[in-house]
Amino acid sequence: MFMKKNFKKVTVALGAVAFGVAATATVANxxxxxxxxxxxxxxSISQKFANDNSLIQTLAQQxxxxxxxxxxxGQQLVVKTDGQGTDAAQTAATAQPAAQATTQSAAAQTSQTTSSxxxxxxxxxxxxKAWIATRESGNNYGARNGQYIGKYQLSASYLNGDYSAANQERVADNYxxxxxxxWTNAQQFWMSNGWY
Structure with a gap:
């Protein structure tokens, strides 16, 4: 987790934080x-829904x-629209990127039965704990980001080759x-630094 600090700072500065999580959008009213x-x-989200940058401040406020x-x-944003959407927004809502398929495949391969x-x-x-898991991986035990693996984005060395859900939970609690x-202290640290 110690090297993760620098990686997170760089990715936050660029406006992106992890790999392999697909976007979904659901139109409701x-x-x-x-x-x-x-x-x-x-x-980029503003571009998907308005074909320009006019929504940036609105998205931030909403x-x-x-x-x-x-x-x-994994963060869920509410985007107020007229219900029509643009072609880009419709594409974003229905696309299934290759990264999602890879993540789902990795999740399917992750054994969750080695121990309870x-x-x-x-x-x-x-x-x-749930808040951190949502931000780290979207609650996905199969998520991968370089050497960081699973629901809590733990270093592979911490998991010792056991990527089961039970081991991820145990190691995360111990860490x-x-x-x-x-976990509340870890959440406060995460909120201040963008990582834990």
Whole structure:
């Protein structure tokens, strides 16, 4: 996780944070929910829905985004539209990029039956843990970003070759307990630094 700090800072500055998560958009009445994918920026999302950069500030305001240069893979953005959408928005909503297929394939290959593990976190700790998982991988045990693997984007060396869901949960709990003392502390650190 220590080298992850520099990688995260660079990717946040570029407006992209991870690889292999596909975008989805769902039209419901006059609003669209868009899931941020790797490489997205508010500018590129604005282009998909308005064919220009006119939505950047609106997207930031509607989604309580303080820094328009920081959005995260898996983050869900509400885009207020007239329900019509552009061809680009329709394409974004229906496309199934090769990266998604690769991620799904990796997830299917990840064994989740090597051992069972029940996390002891609950309440605000469980909420903080879920929050981090959403930002790190979109809750995907098969997500990969260089040497970082799984739902909590743990270093491959921490997982010792066991990428099962149970091991990812156990190692994540142990890592957070030893480094931060709690998931809520880890979440606060993540919110300040863009990584944990």
């Amino acid at each position: 006059a609003d669209t929910t868009y899931t941020v994918q790797s490489g997205d920026t508010l500018s 989604n309580n985004i303080q820094d328009i240069n920081k959005i995260y893979v 593990y029940t996390s002891s976190v609950s309440g605000s700790e469980a909420a903080a 957070v307990a030893s480094r931060y003392g709690s």
